[in-house]
Amino acid sequence: MYNFLPHTDQTRQEMLEDIGLKSVDDLFSNINKSIRSGLSNFNMPYGVSELEAKEKLSMLANNNLSLSNCISFLGGGTYYRYIPACVNTVMERSEFLTSYTPYQPEVSQGTLQVIYEYQSMICNLTGMDVANASVYDGATACAEGILMAARITRRSKALVASSINPDYKEVIKTYCHGGNIDIDYISVKDGKSDIENIKPEDYACILIQNPNYFGSVEDIFEISEICRKTGAKFIVCTDLVSITLIKKPASYGADVVVGDIQALGLPAAFGGPHGGFIACKTDYVRQIPGRITGMTKDHDGRTAFTLTLQTREQHIRRAKATSNICSNQALMALAATVYLSVMGPEGLKEAATVSSARAHYLAEKISKISGFTVMFNNFLYEFTLRIENCFSAEKLLNELKEQNILAGIPLGNKFPEYKNCILVCVTEMNSIAEIDKFAAALEKITSKCSLRG
């Protein structure tokens, strides 16, 4: 017998005969023989038992260095944060896990209400009026946000901060090439967008990330003002954990707010599945991509939920849809909703303040070690560290890796102006003891240099 297949050979034969066929081959008689592969040409390995599969997968998993088995300061868009146990318990619920897009509201009220609550929480965090049910990730959220702004303004050029996540920048470039939208970039100065360098053109939007990729808070009020003056929509990409420390994007004039929800209760998982959010002002609701859930009534007047405003979507509007997105990241939105519910306003604030306090503690410690410079101090929980001793960034990261410390993300490849810099992130997962250990390791490295010096 085969895994997961119920029919015995006898059942198959009975079913075939019942519908007037002789053999399984007859089921495929409309496929020309010349394009049949047949098992002999289907060069896959033979199937294995669940036990053997589990062993193979465990072996592969063990060939990875887990964040739980080392000291990690990696962030840059993917964060190792504490995930309360109940988040996984809810995610594993078969009724959420093995259902699909809630096209039939009467048998999908669970998923639909979750999406409605998720939308509400995203709105409360960003200060926007409307949020969609999710997109793939923060990068595609940025790209879709720009396409949205182009439709709203009927302009075909976007201005994008160079200080955003480099992967996001790449994805924006790809999507904009598809949509025939030109991109200009705002150069970086002192770890922030260089406002002096912005030429007020007819941009569809200005997109920034705040806090930006280097961890720094941008000059948001000034950029917002430029948007107002030029009619460009202001798109802000943000990490929602930061909202407990700095103002909501709505309060500094954002028109569209985008970002990734991974930090809200989702594991790093080698970069996915994470989830993107898009929130906007009511005026732009017809241009937002993806699913949206609304509250309504059932036949008996009771509160009920359903997918709504579907005339924006591909299954109704086809080529005229606001996006091609169909499957999104519903399960990730569920995780974020459970996370935000169990953390509450105080818990979320704790995650941010603990991270921020410890990050500044680390930065100040490192500042005192010769051979290292903390580049900018206007950060929350991620900062840029320049290595100025005999070690290159690469060599330093390797040296620390040997000590089981993942010190940060090298910036030189993507940002030539920050050659020999690394991006260091601190979360509540980094204890003071870990931080001290990291600082001590850096001190040792510097002393090695001076010995050699």
Add this chain to the structure above:
Amino acid sequence: MTEIIFEKSRPGRRGVKLPEAGIECDLNKYLPEDILQDEKINLPELTELDVMRHFINLSGKNFSVDTVFYPLGSCTMKYNPKISEYTSSLDGFLNIHPDQDESTVQGALQLMYELQEYLKIITGLDAVSLQPAAGAHGELTGILIVKKYFEKKGEKRTKVIIPDSAHGTNPASAKMCGFDIVEIKSDSKGLVDIDELKKLLNDDVAALMMTNPNTLGLFEENIQEISKLMHEAGALLYYDGANLNAIMGITNPALMGFDIVHVNLHKTFSTPHGGGGPGAGPVAVTEKLASYLPVPVIVKNNDIYSLEYNLENTIGKVKAYYGNFGVLVRAYTYILMMGREGLKRASEDAVLNANYLKEKLKKYYDLPYDRLCMHEFVLSADKQKQKGINALGIAKRLMDFDIHPPTVYFPLIVHEAMMIEPTETESKETLDNFIEVMRQINTEIENDAELVQESPLKTPVTKVDETLAARQPDLRWK
């Protein structure tokens, strides 16, 4: 009584508490005061028990594959093995950062590399990217490859041909890449009309997007001729892998002549649909298009696995990092267990189950294309509509029998369409029960249409007012 989570909130109540910071920090030292947050965020304040009751009770209001038969056409709602949940939750997969040094993630890279290799065998094509996060995302990736390919060749081709039976994502994806859409009609057999295609082909055409078997569940028998016509016209042929579950080990897109394929791992390779994602939509291409794939792809040299960014004509990135990795782990686990014979048998049984249902149900419902079908088929409720109950009415009535409705009103070319995909994991007893229920509903429509009209009656809510939702949008709790 439906209560929103915010209504359950009580000021001061706490769920999870984090450790103390251990040090003080005054952000005023580092940031201007006008940017610092001075208000409390409006999130619910609850205990963990409040949270659990809320969400577990909500879960009970869903139909799911683990609870009911879910023959939602085109979505391949097969059983999702629990071992895949286990493997994808292993610490070494769950807690690895995408920016970790390659030497510390060799297991993850090996898994991705091997999955690329498996998908090459299954599709018959030469190179694979695992980056796209869903089927529609794979389409976007594929059509961006088409666009870049012709740009490189210096040919200005502006049109993509798409059958009228296609998924809505196809025209939407092509449009996002700046192409004009040309719709091609299906012929009386439900297949792409070859004569019509000949008329449409010229130097402006960049590609034809096809699903094979198509959305009617029919195999495009003329695929070899179509492929020849497209390639003679200098255009590319795109395969929407939504229906790949019908053909594994039987034929493949390469043998049919396709240049680009996207595969829906969440359908064919049985990863859970999660209430609407996450999915994964890897793209496979022929040798000549390999350099156009998104970067990075995973390569292997001397038993070391690494991320290769250096592809000459790459379209760039379509997603941050490398793909929905957790979904890839699940699909890999499934493929490993099924193996060559298991995958082939899965396709055979999927096709057998569909044909079995089709033959039994055509006695009660119109079958517009009465032929051998593949893994799914489309009935019409035209006959029942004349008695007062349309496809939607039948869908709602099915809920009272604890069966998730088929996809309704799609494909658009069939009136009152009901698209049924049983999948291979359903037993004969489940199929026979479905047949019996569908027979009974038809009888009810003939004798007591009013009862059906009022359905569903046993669901957590009765018929939902979708018009009200659209007319007075209430999209967030205030």
